[in-house]
Amino acid sequence: MITHIEGKLVEKNPTDVVIDCNGVGYFINISLHTYSQIPDKEHLRLYTYLQVREDSHSLYGFSSNVEREIFKLLISVSGIGTNTARTMLSSLSPDQVKEGIAGGDVALIQSVKGIGVKTAQRVIIDLKDKVLKVYGIDELSSIPNNTHKDEALSALDVLGFNKKQSEKIVDKILLAQPDAQVEQIIKEALKNL
Structure with a gap:
């Protein structure tokens, strides 16, 4: 797998960038969060995720490892594809997604265009334990239920x-x-x- 791409920034759009790496131009899909983090310099490094399907190879780029890991967690949920995960990371910051999942905030997850109540609940059910474990987030309520x-x-x-x-x-x-x-x-x- 390609873990990162580093090279000259040739083109920058809100949904994608093109990076020239030793004469090869890589078209990389990005979220608005990553777009906002990209400096207007020539040299750029993005952490990547390669999706290989029968009919296409798509490369997704992220400004941080954390954002990439959240993207990978999101696409592991049934009903969440790469475009929906990218939309989530465009609407919410990676920290908001983490905290929303950890806190069971269905309304926050559902606020993302294209995500309904059932999908938001599935995201939380499937990922809450992983997010709490991986990122060391304490349950948001520290008092045991009584x-x-x-x-x-x-x-x-x-x-x-x-x-x-x-x-x-x-x-x-x-x-x-x-x-x-x-x-x-x-x-x-x-x-x-």
Whole structure:
């Protein structure tokens, strides 16, 4: 496999670049994230992924190893092809994709054009453990689930507060007061929301 290409930047477009490497011009598909990271210098190095199919060989380029690894994880999910993965990395930064998957944020993943609820859920189900393990991300909620926490979050949700924000505040309260009762958690959370 071709792991990277280094050479003279001949052409730069939001979706692709051409790099001249010792007289051979390589057409490389890129995401908008990579496009934004490419300096306007002649010399360029991109980390690559080569997709070999019966009817074509396509080369995808990334500004960082991390972006390439996320791309490879995304295309391993059934229903996510190279174009959809590239669209995800164009709409969201690699860190946003990682955090969205690690945090189970279906709405964030679904915000990408062409991804529906079921596909977003599949991405999270298939990749959450891999992302947590590979990138050493802690579960976003550091407090183990308990009924008091769940009841408090449910009540705050009914009151119309943002779930993520509520969960962060409830986690802080439970870190300080692990034995807090539901009413106490809700009262404290309302002071901070």
